[in-house]
Amino acid sequence: MIPFSYYALLSLILFIIGFLGVLFRRNLIILLAALEIMMNALIVLFAAISHLSKDITGYIVVFFLIGMAAAEAGVGLTLAILIYKKLKTIYTDELNYFRG
Amino acid sequence: MLGEVLVFFYLASAMVISSLLAVVSRNPVHAILWILVMILHQAFMLYTLGSEFLTAVQIIVYAGAVLVLFLFVVYIINLRREERWRIFVERSSLGLVCFVVFLYLLFKNLAFFTALSPAFKANLPYHLAEATNLQWIARYLYSHYLFQFELIGVILLVVVFGAVYLLRKLKEES
Numbered sequence: 001m002i003p004f005s006y007y008a009l010l011s012l013i014l015f016i017i018g019f020l021g022v023l024f025r026r027n028l029i030i031l032l033a034a035l036e037i038m039m040n041a042l043i044v045l046f047a048a049i050s051h052l053s054k055d056i057t058g059y060i061v062v063f064f065l066i067g068m069a070a071a072e073a074g075v076g077l078t079l080a081i082l083i084y085k086k087l088k089t090i091y092t093d094e095l096n097y098f099r100g
Numbered sequence: 101m102l103g104e105v106l107v108f109f110y111l112a113s114a115m116v117i118s119s120l121l122a123v124v125s126r127n128p129v130h131a132i133l134w135i136l137v138m139i140l141h142q143a144f145m146l147y148t149l150g151s152e153f154l155t156a157v158q159i160i161v162y163a164g165a166v167l168v169l170f171l172f173v174v175y176i177i178n179l180r181r182e183e184r185w186r187i188f189v190e191r192s193s194l195g196l197v198c199f200v201v202f203l204y205l206l207f208k209n210l211a212f213f214t215a216l217s218p219a220f221k222a223n224l225p226y227h228l229a230e231a232t233n234l235q236w237i238a239r240y241l242y243s244h245y246l247f248q249f250e251l252i253g254v255i256l257l258v259v260v261f262g263a264v265y266l267l268r269k270l271k272e273e274s
Binding site for chain 2 (some may be wrong): 001002006010011012013014017018020021024025027029030032033034036037040041043044047048050051056057059060062063064066067068070071073074075077078079080081082084085086
């Protein structure tokens with residue numbers, strides 16, 4: 001039996017990688033993909049909790065998380081296409097439509 | 101036992117390395133494909149965690165739907181290479197010190213989580229010997245969590261409506 005702290009550490013590392021991707025990448029699509037990495041870190045964590053505590057709830061949460069990730073990717077990519085069609089760029093430092 | 105540990109370390113290292121490559125690679129198509137590698141490894145990790153149903157869902161939904169969506173959008177939007185940015189934090193050594201301190205605090209707190217699990221193991225309804233994982237998930241999903249399950253369906257429907265509405269408005273403008 002692999003201890004839970006290994007899974008927690010793996011999840012933490014994946015979450016940090018995804019977070020750094022969200023912070024430092026400027027491509028909007030890669031930014032959404034980094035959000036998916038963060039979501040996958042949560043999936044690993046919930047599945048490990050559910051496996052090691054012999055409780056089914058974590059698996060249910062993973063199921064809902066996968067559904068939410070699909071919804072989030074759909075909305076995010078729609079907005080990315082919309083932003084590209086309107087502003088001709090998807091790099092976040094060039095998005096100055098609101099003069100921000 | 102040893103095989104289990106080896107499989108875990110292989111899967112964990114593959115996931116970490118492929119997600120790192122996904123974050124640092126400059127070509128978006130390569131990044132999406134590295135995420136695909138990570139998701140396949142993660143699906144197998146869900147299998148080692150005892151849920152074959154979630155493995156199937158992970159591969160179908162993520163590798164089959166979400167990443168194909170990402171790839172389509174990458175193909176729609178023509179991209180030039182992302183330029184390097186200059187470093188705007190001058191004192192990176194100070195940041196490193198803060199990072200190490202936070203990492204130490206996180207490791208210290210991880211012991212708390214490991215101590216938690218045996219306490220509520222005694223009176224839990226889920227026994228693996230009684231039924232398979234898929235049967236348990238189905239039983240709970242359609243009884244205890246029925247409302248949430250249907251809520252996910254409604255959310256996905258709203259996403260479809262929103263995407264169609266937004267892009268249709270764009271088409272009328274142009």
